Amino acid sequence: MAVYTEVSDEELEAFLAEYDLGEVLGFKGIAEGVENSNFLLTTERGNFILTLYEKRVDPRDLPYFLGLMEHLAERGIQCPLPVHARDGRALRELVGRPAVIISFLEGLWPRRIQPQHCQELGGALARLHLAGRDFPMRRANTLSVAAWRPLFESCLGDADSVCPGLTAEIARELDFLEAHWPGDLPEGVIHADLFPDNVFFRHEMLSGIIDFYFACNDLLAYDLAICLNAWCFEPDGAFNATKARNLLKRYTEVRRVEPAELRALPVLARGAAMRFLLTRLYDWLNHPEGAFVKPKDPLEYLRKLRFHAEVRSPGAYGLEVA
């Protein structure tokens, strides 16, 4: 769940006095998300999400995230829109934390991914990448290839307790990824965390994308690689090439993709698997006693990494490449 901070009724009332949202009719902590505290806020104006940014988010990044949501929403991307207080500011403070009210997006995230979801996702991701082209701010990806070895080194000595041989396997993979990471592919704004619980659907149609708190400037195709991992493996670990093809085909119909981007997909997907393997491993080894959040299984991503390590061409993802 994700309520790390209690908000008293008095603090909430004082906070909302700065907005034109009418009376509060409901305020309930939401049991989703793992980085921030999220509340469903119901007022006379409707439903909203109130987010308190906890310490894993750098407050200096918030103008980028909020500015990006506004930028994308203005260009027709279905994403949350920060609500401005009467003084014009969207980024405020509550219980000593940066806090923002954003619009409530309608739809449900898919608990069981169907191929149709992946097709919708591909189109929406491409439109997001296109809409981000003229976003003027920049934020480096703090969880890309350069960050993995230091993250790994902070887990050294413990990794084998999760899975014997894991330390050596990750070390070998890092050597490979650092040597083969592509540097000359199209860059732009990427979401960088587009898991199914961040994508809403209504009647099988994509109705919203949320949680832009890992968004950054990086290789566009890396976002596709993250989605391949997050959307195209079955719960039993099998890779579903139909889902992958739906994702990639629709993406490339909306955004023109360079052949080099497609050729790089296996190494990008391998790297994307490494990124989530390492952050999950870190959380697994470092989650505090009595934490509310159950850490996610790092080995799920080790299996995905091994899959991509065997891939020799993007044809494995259902693509026909010249």
Add this chain to the structure above:
Amino acid sequence: MAVYTEVSDEELEAFLAEYDLGEVLGFKGIAEGVENSNFLLTTERGNFILTLYEKRVDPRDLPYFLGLMEHLAERGIQCPLPVHARDGRALRELVGRPAVIISFLEGLWPRRIQPQHCQELGGALARLHLAGRDFPMRRANTLSVAAWRPLFESCLGDADSVCPGLTAEIARELDFLEAHWPGDLPEGVIHADLFPDNVFFRHEMLSGIIDFYFACNDLLAYDLAICLNAWCFEPDGAFNATKARNLLKRYTEVRRVEPAELRALPVLARGAAMRFLLTRLYDWLNHPEGAFVKPKDPLEYLRKLRFHAEVRSPGAYGLEVA
């Protein structure tokens, strides 16, 4: 938090097809409550709460709880109203669990209790007791005095690990409570769990009472005793006699109370403290590794128990008794 069961979008859609609530626009797990899985369900008709009853609730008790909510709501008590499906049934099944949709009550529960809240609470509790008089079903209180010793015995040997001497102190207290528990006071339907997070307010006025899943037939004054413990102690452990007087005074203005009920308050409050001490102690000693719910501190209730054990007359609760 309280989401023990994941509901897939397909299961949710099939479930909601039985209702006339329109399209689902939102479905988010709520991080409150500890017994059941609760979701905020937004549909074209508005906001609702979907509850899945987990194993701590006996399904045979559900008709009592749901019938009581309907009975009270019909008599003007602001409590959730079960939503009936098209076939007339409110109690259904989802993911193999009993499931109910109830109305969404507006208001916020008070994080910091003010004396005014206690006054409102007293009036609402009395109205609830009056409205329950002609409720035809019966349910024994499974957590009253007869249940405490067996519960205590299931903690034996471990209690002193929480606080040295706790085993002996509880044993002495149980002897006292079993010998002095009143038997001839007015009975009726009680809520039995009326903590602040189960009571909503708008503009300092009580706007709703939720969570009837401990409701039962028992001594009416025992409900008052539970509220004395839950509402009238400050976070530092001090008993706030102004809050207690507000609670009791307004209660007695609405429901005529027998002198014997008031005289019994110290022992009832001592017993109410024992009930929550024991269930918290049990949860403290038995909460599973990796559970989402952080167990509540049992010793808070040991301190309350000790306070009431020193009380010689209901005057300590701010009452003037003949």
